[in-house]
Amino acid sequence: MSKKITPGATSRRNFLKRFGVTLGAAGAVTSLGLLSACTTDDEEMISVMTTDGKVVQMKRSEAKVDLKEAQERGREGIAGKKxxxxxxxxxxxxxxxxxxxxxxxxxxxxxxxxxxxxxxxxxxxxxxxxxxxxxxxxxxxxxxxxxxxxxxxxxxxxxxxxxxxxxxxxxxxxxxxxxxxxxxxxxxxxxxxxxxxxxxxxxxxxxxxxxxxxxxxxxxxxxxxxxxxxxxxxxxxxxxxxxxxxxxxxxxxxxxxxxxxxxxxxxxxxxxxxxxxxxxxxxxxxPPKGRLFKYEYDEEKDNWMDSQTKEEKA
Amino acid sequence: MSEIKKQTDEAIMEKLRKDILHPITTRPIEFKLWVGFLLTIIAIAVWAYYKQFNDGLGVTAMRDYVSWGLYIASFVFFVATALVGMLISAVVGLLGQKWIIPISRIAEMIALAFVMMAGIAIVVDMGRPDRVLNLLFYGRFSSPIIWDVTVVNVYIFISILLLLLPMLPDLAIIRNHMKKDLPKWQWNLYNILSLGWVGTPGQYKILHRTIRVLLILIVPVALAIHTVTSWLSALTLRAGWDSTIFGPYYVTGAFVAGSGAVLVAMYFIRRAYKLEEYITEFHFDKMGKLMVLVALVYFYFNLNEFLVPAYKMKAADGHHIHTLFSLHGEYGVMFWLTQTFGLILPIFFGLFKRFRKPFPMMIIGLSLVIGAWFKRVIIVVPTLIHAYLPIQNVPDNFKEYDPTGLEITITLGVIAMAVLIVTILAKIFPVIPLWEVAEEKGVDIKKDL
Structure with missing residues (x-):
């Protein structure tokens, strides 16, 4: 089995955190003025971060993603990652x-x-x-x-x-x-x-x-x-x-x-x-070695599924 | 120059003008029926394409695995056949063979029509034909498609020059002698296209030099266009395409297809325009021998292309070979019919003098052309049917390729379009280079226009 990395020693390696922004950050994502999903009390309102760093509320219907900027950012990728x-x-x-x-x-x-x-x-x-x-x-x-x-x-x-x-x-x-x-x-x-x-x-x-x-x-x-x-x-x-x-x-x-x-x-x-x-x-x-389950054919799905899941379903 | 020589020359020219230029002025019923027939096919195909344009390529049988089908096969076929212009005029012509003079223009007309339709076939195959200009805006030179677009356009350009320039003296003859026989628009056409040719020794000198340069230029360009076309397949990792000999394999195959097309065109043009005196049995005999030569070379490349992987039967190549060789394989029957009628029988019959006559040669030519088209389907489709990884969780029609009626209609339409262009070119322009024939007969053409 693979070695587990203890959370204390490697907190900076925590995958989710290393991706920079978490959901807590009011959904504001980048300084490019792009949108991100976020939940507010009113479904119609969303928070966006303007290019000068202010978080503002606006109606979802009014918010438009800039196609050109999204394309450019999309082609760039996320720096430092592989x-x-x-x-x-x-x-x-x-x-x-x-x-x-x-x-x-x-x-x-x-x-x-x-x-x-x-x-x-x-x-x-x-x-x-x-x-x-x-x-x-x-x-x-x-x-x-x-x-x-x-x-x-x-x-x-x-x-x-x-x-x-x-x-x-x-x-x-x-x-x-x-x-x-x-x-x-x-x-x-x-x-x-x-x-x-x-x-x-x-x-x-x-x-x-x-x-x-x-x-x-x-x-x-x-x-x-x-x-x-x-x-x-x-x-x-x-x-x-x-x-x-x-x-x-x-x-x-x-x-x-x-x-x-x-x-x-x-x-x-x-x-x-x-x-x-x-x-x-x-x-x-x-490799598919040491599997602890067996496949059984499921007529309904017209495909194979593992026997345990099939039993539970039944 | 003596008076007698001048009179004989004038008589010869008079006869040549009458024999070679008369089809320009006439519109017999056979011609109208033939053009009407082609136009009908094209009209139906245009309707089919309109439907494809609106509904998407889903109207064809192509799906995610076999994602290239009849259109790409036809594209390869058109490029292949178009190479005959280079074979006849450049390769054989530059070797000093005079017998090609009466048929070189037919070869050039086929070359131009077919290479233009190659371009159309590609656009027909595109999912977003409305974005065809993206090739200019965003063209990325690492893609073989960009190389192909480049060389196809260069080939079209040189083919137009190679058709037009050697025709200048003939166009001037029409301009000078046939004003009263032609409708005004048609005479104007010749007047403009003759580019003010008067036939001074200086002009002839420039013309000869230019044609020579073009004939030399078209050799590498023609090799490039078909080699690059082969690379569209050979540069991928797919079994059946992943071959180092695809370039020469395609080029030699192209000569076979083109020879077939020229034989068919020679036969029908000779009959329709009563040119028996100019395109003689001797020419069919020579073309037959040339056909056998190029077909033997192609046969040799086929041996290499199929027997080498068949001996080893590597997993993926083995699958591919089985698909083609076994009569139970998806393409077994088509493969053997194509190889028999498109290669082996034409070589066999072409070896005998009694078959190198106009009619048998036309039949053999037809067999070669049809075989060549099916061969391109065999090159394109079976490879795609066998992916490296299993094809699963998709509807059954993703696992095979059974072209739809709409797709076949559009393909036939593009082929009809190519034939129509050849028909019209051969109708409005002299199919036999009058001045070159006159020169061969010893007429001092520089004096007589």
């Missing part, structure tokens, strides 16, 4: 909470997956296991190289994003990605009128647009406000660890425990997918 994810395959019970949370956050159709849980079998003699597959956020990304208009790009914090205001829909990046991590809006996305009128958020890729690419964003909008990605926080089985390679620390989305990334990978035989292709993924996997 985001990584570790997926512990021994824990994945194929619950698919990650997929649901992701599809909800990014307004995806049921057949569209930024993260897809795949049933894998390494050889005929071994059993199968489930492997969540987000974008690998490669350090040598084959997809961004081929984009003719720089619509998809890698930020300095390691996140690979897509700008659907610029994408021309040539789908070269889909052809180039060996992990099949990218999807395309083949027809009009399912969104309400409200969502359609929303200012485009490059860090959430919402609203989705017909004729453009979408992909896993490591929930860059969540990272911006110091939260874990949607899939990571949605998982109930402790599959996901997420954090910063520069700090060598990752936090578990279920237990909120923070450990050293290097020890976690070292102790558990961490690996990456298709390493022979030289893409240098930022997503690591821990």
């Amino acid at each position: 985001f990584v994810m570790v997926i512990d395959l021994a824990k994945c019970k194929n619950d698919r909470k990650c997929m649901t949370a992701c599809q909800g956050a990014h307004h995806l159709k049921p057949e569209q997956h930024h993260i897809n849980v795949l049933q894998m079998q390494n050889n005929e003699r071994s059993g199968f296991y489930f492997q969540p597959k987000p974008c690998m956020h490669c350090d040598n990304p084959p997809c961004t190289k081929v984009c003719p208009v720089d619509a998809t790009f890698k930020r300095k914090d390691g996140v690979v994003l897509i700008d659907n205001e610029r994408c021309i829909g040539c789908r070269f990046c889909i052809a180039a990605c060996p992990y099949s991590a990218r999807i395309f809006n083949w027809s009009e996305p399912d969104h309400s009128q409200d969502q359609e009128n929303q200012t485009y958020d490059i860090e959430l890729n919402v609203p989705q647009k017909k004729g453009t690419i979408s992909k896993c964003l490591f929930s860059a909008d969540q990272l911006r406000i110091g939260k874990l990605p949607y899939c990571v926080s949605a998982c109930e089985n402790g599959v996901y660890w997420f954090g910063d390679a520069n700090e060598d620390a990752v936090t578990n989305g279920t237990s909120m425990e923070t450990v050293r990334l290097s020890s976690l990978l070292d102790d558990n035989g961490g690996y990456t997918l298709l390493p022979e292709l030289g893409t240098k993924p930022s997503v690591y996997y821990l």
Whole structure:
């Protein structure tokens, strides 16, 4: 097992705090005049921080995100960070909470997956296991190289994003990605009128647009406000660890425990997918060994789930 | 110059003008029917494209895994066929082969029409055609698409010059001799396009030099356009595309497709315009031999492209090979039909003199062109069907590629458009370089215009 880092000795490594702003800070996020979610007594009013640092109240309907500034900030990334994810395959019970949370956050159709849980079998003699597959956020990304208009790009914090205001829909990046991590809006996305009128958020890729690419964003909008990605926080089985390679620390989305990334990978035989292709993924996997549950086929879900969950459900 | 020589020259020119230029003035019913037929296909395709434009690429069978289909296959096919302009005029022409003179202009017309339609095919494939100018605003040079756009446009430009410049003396002949035979707009067209050509020795000197420079220039440009097109696939990590010989494999395949297209065009133009005296059996025989040569080279690249991975059967390559080689694989039947009719049989028949006659050559050419189109589908689609990771949690139509009627209609429309452009170019411009034929016959063209 990985060594736990005691909270006292490493409080500065606490993942959530290190992301700068916490939710307590009145929801004011940056000096760029951008908005962030926050709850006030009156649902209509929100707090924003002006460029000179004052926190002011204004109506939600009056607040507009500046598209250009959001685009610029979205392309920059968060300074000093290098985001990584570790997926512990021994824990994945194929619950698919990650997929649901992701599809909800990014307004995806049921057949569209930024993260897809795949049933894998390494050889005929071994059993199968489930492997969540987000974008690998490669350090040598084959997809961004081929984009003719720089619509998809890698930020300095390691996140690979897509700008659907610029994408021309040539789908070269889909052809180039060996992990099949990218999807395309083949027809009009399912969104309400409200969502359609929303200012485009490059860090959430919402609203989705017909004729453009979408992909896993490591929930860059969540990272911006110091939260874990949607899939990571949605998982109930402790599959996901997420954090910063520069700090060598990752936090578990279920237990909120923070450990050293290097020890976690070292102790558990961490690996990456298709390493022979030289893409240098930022997503690591821990092997599916020592699973303490059994998969049973669930007719209703038309998929496998672990027997305990199935019993509880029954 | 003696009076007798002058009179013979005049007689020869008179005959050439009559034989070669007469199609410009006529609009026979066959021509109208043919153009009407093509226009009908194009009109239906325009409607289909309008629907695709409004509803999105979801009207095609392309989905997240097979994300490129008939459009990209057609794009590659168009670029391939367009290379024939460079093969005939530049490669064979610069080697000093005189037999290409009567067919070089046909090759140039095919080249121009097909390379323009290559550009259209790409736009048709775009999810956001309204943003096509982003290529200029945000063009990023690390992307092979930018290289492709660059070389395709250069090729279009040089192809226009290579069609127009060698035609200047002919256009001047039409301007000087046919004013009364033509509608005013048409005569004006020739008048403007002839760029004030009078045929002085100085002008001819410049013309010869310019054409020579262009013919040399078009060789690297044509190689670049098709090599870069092959790199759109070969620069990815996908099994079936991840190949080091894709450049020459595409270029040699292009010569096969282009030879086929020229054979078909030669046959029908010769028949329609009664040019039997100029495009003779000798030319079909020569073209047939050239076709066999380029097809043999292509065959050699096919051996390398398929047998090398088939011997090793690495996991992902093995899947790909199985898809193509096994008659139970998704593309097995299409693969073997294409290789048989698009490569092996044409080589076999082309070896015999009795098949290097106009009609059999036209049939073989047709077989080559259709085979070439299907071969591009085989290059583009099967690779995408087999991703490295399993394809799961998506509807069944994401796992295969079965083109929709709308998609096929649009594809046919683009092909019809290419054929229509060749038809019109071959109708309004002299298909045979009159002055070059006259020069071959020993006429002192510098005196006679």
